[in-house]
Amino acid sequence: MDLRFTAEERAFRAEVRDFIEANLPPETRQRMIEGRVPTKAQTVAWQRILNARGWAVPDWPEEHGGTGWTAVQRYIFREELQQTPAPQPLGFNTNMIGPIIIAYGTEAQKQHFLPRIRNIDDWWCQGFSEPGAGSDLASLKTRAVRDGDHYVVDGQKTWTTYAQHADWIFCLVRTNPQAVKRQEGISFLLIDMRSPGITVRPIITIDGGHEVNEVFFDNVRVPVSNLVGEENRGWDCAKLLLGHERTGAARVGVSKERLRRLKFMAGEATENGRPLIEQQRIREKIVGIEVELKALEMTVLRVLAGGRRAGESRQADPASSILKLRGSEIAQSITELMMEVAGPYGLAAPGDADAEGSNAPELMPDWARSAAPLYFNWRKLSIFGGTNEIQRQIMAKAFMGL
Amino acid sequence: MDFDLTEEQRLLQSNLRRLLADHYGFNRRANYQAEAPGWSRAMWGRYAELGLLGLPFAEADGGFGGGPVETMLVAEALGEVLALEPWLSTVVLGGGLLRHGGDAALRQRMVPAIAAGEALLAFAQAEPQSRYSLSDITTTARRDGDGWVLEGRKSVVLHGDTADWLLVTARCAGARHDRGGIGVFLLRGDAPGVLRQGYSMVDGQRGAEITLSAARAEAVLGEAEDGLALVERVVDEAMAALAAEAVGTMSALHAMTLDYLKTRKQFGAPIGSFQVLQHRASDMMVALEQARSMAMYATMMLDEPAAARRAALSAVKVQIGRSARLIGQQAVQMHGGIGIATEYAAGHAFKRLAAIDTTFGDADHHLRALAAEVSTAA
Numbered sequence: 001m002d003l004r005f006t007a008e009e010r011a012f013r014a015e016v017r018d019f020i021e022a023n024l025p026p027e028t029r030q031r032m033i034e035g036r037v038p039t040k041a042q043t044v045a046w047q048r049i050l051n052a053r054g055w056a057v058p059d060w061p062e063e064h065g066g067t068g069w070t071a072v073q074r075y076i077f078r079e080e081l082q083q084t085p086a087p088q089p090l091g092f093n094t095n096m097i098g099p100i101i102i103a104y105g106t107e108a109q110k111q112h113f114l115p116r117i118r119n120i121d122d123w124w125c126q127g128f129s130e131p132g133a134g135s136d137l138a139s140l141k142t143r144a145v146r147d148g149d150h151y152v153v154d155g156q157k158t159w160t161t162y163a164q165h166a167d168w169i170f171c172l173v174r175t176n177p178q179a180v181k182r183q184e185g186i187s188f189l190l191i192d193m194r195s196p197g198i199t200v201r202p203i204i205t206i207d208g209g210h211e212v213n214e215v216f217f218d219n220v221r222v223p224v225s226n227l228v229g230e231e232n233r234g235w236d237c238a239k240l241l242l243g244h245e246r247t248g249a250a251r252v253g254v255s256k257e258r259l260r261r262l263k264f265m266a267g268e269a270t271e272n273g274r275p276l277i278e279q280q281r282i283r284e285k286i287v288g289i290e291v292e293l294k295a296l297e298m299t300v301l302r303v304l305a306g307g308r309r310a311g312e313s314r315q316a317d318p319a320s321s322i323l324k325l326r327g328s329e330i331a332q333s334i335t336e337l338m339m340e341v342a343g344p345y346g347l348a349a350p351g352d353a354d355a356e357g358s359n360a361p362e363l364m365p366d367w368a369r370s371a372a373p374l375y376f377n378w379r380k381l382s383i384f385g386g387t388n389e390i391q392r393q394i395m396a397k398a399f400m401g402l
Numbered sequence: 403m404d405f406d407l408t409e410e411q412r413l414l415q416s417n418l419r420r421l422l423a424d425h426y427g428f429n430r431r432a433n434y435q436a437e438a439p440g441w442s443r444a445m446w447g448r449y450a451e452l453g454l455l456g457l458p459f460a461e462a463d464g465g466f467g468g469g470p471v472e473t474m475l476v477a478e479a480l481g482e483v484l485a486l487e488p489w490l491s492t493v494v495l496g497g498g499l500l501r502h503g504g505d506a507a508l509r510q511r512m513v514p515a516i517a518a519g520e521a522l523l524a525f526a527q528a529e530p531q532s533r534y535s536l537s538d539i540t541t542t543a544r545r546d547g548d549g550w551v552l553e554g555r556k557s558v559v560l561h562g563d564t565a566d567w568l569l570v571t572a573r574c575a576g577a578r579h580d581r582g583g584i585g586v587f588l589l590r591g592d593a594p595g596v597l598r599q600g601y602s603m604v605d606g607q608r609g610a611e612i613t614l615s616a617a618r619a620e621a622v623l624g625e626a627e628d629g630l631a632l633v634e635r636v637v638d639e640a641m642a643a644l645a646a647e648a649v650g651t652m653s654a655l656h657a658m659t660l661d662y663l664k665t666r667k668q669f670g671a672p673i674g675s676f677q678v679l680q681h682r683a684s685d686m687m688v689a690l691e692q693a694r695s696m697a698m699y700a701t702m703m704l705d706e707p708a709a710a711r712r713a714a715l716s717a718v719k720v721q722i723g724r725s726a727r728l729i730g731q732q733a734v735q736m737h738g739g740i741g742i743a744t745e746y747a748a749g750h751a752f753k754r755l756a757a758i759d760t761t762f763g764d765a766d767h768h769l770r771a772l773a774a775e776v777s778t779a780a
């Protein structure tokens with residue numbers, strides 16, 4: 001057993017870091033340091049820089065633009081992006097629809113979509129959840145009825161992240177309402193967001209941001225050639241996402257970067273004329289989180305090493321749940337502490353962290369601005385991608401025989 | 403010991419709840435918040451009619467002679483609907499400074515206007531550097547003829563943007579952290595030299611940054627050079643009111659969550675049938691009842707000597723902060739996605755609870771204050 005990174009892996013990390021330092025636009029980085037989401041233009045521009053370097057989709061097979069890196073290299077790459085911080089590759093494109101088309105798409109779909117996905121020529125969003133189908137995704141009701149060369153889609157998706165930016169949406173739709181097992185009547189469709197009959201309505205979250213949407217489908221005609229995999233076998237495509245990039249949910253690099261920011265904030269905030277970072281209790285709280293994060297990081301590395309030996313398994317695995325649970329809880333505890341450090345100024349922070357020229361008083365310190373919005377927004381981490389209750393349920397049922 | 407309300411107190415509570423039920427539904431609240439000044443002047447008028455605004459003042463001054471219990475009942479009811487009006491800043495903070503620090507002439511001049519809903523007050527205490535310290539004051543007050551002139555910057559002033567009157571802490575003597583040398587001054591909100599920048603805070607309440615340049619005070623409350631004890635007393639009263647408000651918000655949020663657990667179905671069953679959520683709802687109820695007990699304890703301790711009162715209120719604030727965090731976070735979690743959507747009430751209650759924790763010191767701040775007093779003797 002040797003848990004250290006090899007010399008090659010360390011050299012690789014240096015190469016990635018140098019590239020990011022040299023190529024990431026400073027405004028993008030600054031915006032992210034302040035705890036704000038990069039703009040669409042910033043995300044796209046950065047993805048194109050990575051694509052030009054051949055690093056757009058490290059996880060894909062080499063024939064489709066992947067890098068051929070080991071799991072550890074891919075982890076290092078992602079961690080470097082996260083802790084710079086730089087925009088991470090748009091997950092809907094690179095981690096979701098790309099791998100699904102690679103696994104289940106037709107040759108024509110691969111030819112057309114994959115290069116555009118890599119370069120974000122098309123911005124994709126994920127149309128799975130519905131008002132009545134959250135944790136119980138298989139109860140989804142949006143219907144697609146075959147009509148000649150088209151499906152006609154009717155229904156509603158919700159919580160659709162960045163549908164307002166999207167050119168395309170990949171959807172789970174019900175094609176066989178009679179199927180005995182609900183999962184067996186579902187198909188996977190690619191839908192052009194410009195299709196007549198699609199309406200996007202924003203959902204504003206409690207931090208004031210516009211990140212999620214409702215998407216309505218009213219008689220939307222979708223060419224049959226946009227079906228991925230077989231009709232009524234769409235659940236297989238969806239399941240692929242469960243096993244994919246299972247170490248990503250740990251968000252170790254993001255938490256490291258946020259901890260760095262937290263310490264910076266605790267150096268700026270003062271009480272009785274002294275920086276908060278000098279207070280023993282704040283220091284203990286920060287270190288307490290750092291210990292948790294170190295344990296998580298080592299767990300991630302164990303998973304990666306296991307994957308390297310056994311070949312990449314795509315099956316669900318208790319590790320995914322452990323990493324998602326701890327990753328979300330640690331990230332949330334950092335935002336709680338940021339809120340605490342910001343103190344009264346955390347309250348004054350304007351509701352909309354992204355509103356340029358907002359009503360924030362000029363004299364309000366920048367470091368305090370995003371504490372409350374981030375604390376509010378990151379409650380989502382234990383809700384999306386399978387709630388933390390569902391994760392615990394999966395562990396108990398599937399891996400512990402309870 | 404008697405935890406029962408008097409007939410009059412019950413009547414006050416039910417009248418106020420009825421008023422709020424009629425006029426403070428979730429959508430109404432959103433409308434009040436969206437339109438200037440960010441809360442409802444019509445509601446303010448109704449509070450005045452109901453007698454809320456003059457409630458804690460002595461009858462001799464034009465008030466109705468209510469005590470801490472009445473204030474608790476009002477705060478709790480306002481908390482249940484996340485009321486946005488400047489009740490805390492006008493009646494509890496500004497009003498408290500007047501009650502305990504104003505001379506009879508000033509009280510008789512101000513109280514009738516407050517009770518009638520015609521005077522809004524704000525307490526301009528915090529400064530950019532002060533965090534939760536009440537004595538870290540750099541704003542100065544200098545004698546000028548028979549009056550005072552103030553200079554400095556006040557920060558995160560609750561409802562400071564619309565207040566007709568500002569009650570400002572300023573240093574007349576001593577060094578920055580000294581307990582002595584602090585006075586409380588009454589200024590007109592629109593006095594020359596008062597610059598106010600209003601904004602809406604993360605929980606929808608209004609705040610303001612205030613710059614004072616040679617702004618002239620109308621009056622001094624209490625001793626010009628010895629006002630800190632007055633400030634501490636009034637802040638403790640405000641924390642008691644905040645505790646009760648938080649209890650109202652927590653109980654509404656708990657009820658909302660129970661409702662959701664019973665109606666939201668996944669996997670063919672109400673999610674409230676899942677045991678893990680049942681246990682979570684029970685933990686929320688425990689936290690709520692502990693908080694409620696401490697809100698009552700707060701009212702009981704307000705008239706005790708300063709040291710005992712301050713320790714008690716710190717303890718109250720610790721429990722309120724802890725309960726509020728648990729209930730707020732779990733309510734959002736059990737609502738799933740809609741817990742963080744502005745279109746639903748739960749997220750707003752969660753935010754208000756987070757803000758209450760931060761107002762006048764969060765749970766950790768008060769824990770440290772209590773820890774500093776631990777000794778082997780007691």
Ligand SMILES: Cc1cc2nc3c(=O)[nH]c(=O)nc-3n(C[C@H](O)[C@H](O)[C@H](O)COP(=O)(O)OP(=O)(O)OC[C@H]3O[C@@H](n4cnc5c(N)ncnc54)[C@H](O)[C@@H]3O)c2cc1C
Nearest residue numbers: 126128129134135159161380384387389676735736738739
């Ligand atoms: C910010 C954000 C972005 C999102 N982006 C997308 C997106 O781009 N595309 C998309 O398709 N979806 C997206 N989602 C939806 C997300 O996947 C769902 O919110 C999630 O699956 C939970 O569903 P729900 O919100 O309906 O909650 P519900 O499923 O109604 O859950 C409510 C509560 O009940 C609990 N619960 C449910 N079932 C059980 C059980 N069996 N045992 C114990 N507890 C249970 C849950 O854990 C939760 O606490 C997003 C959500 C958020 C918040």
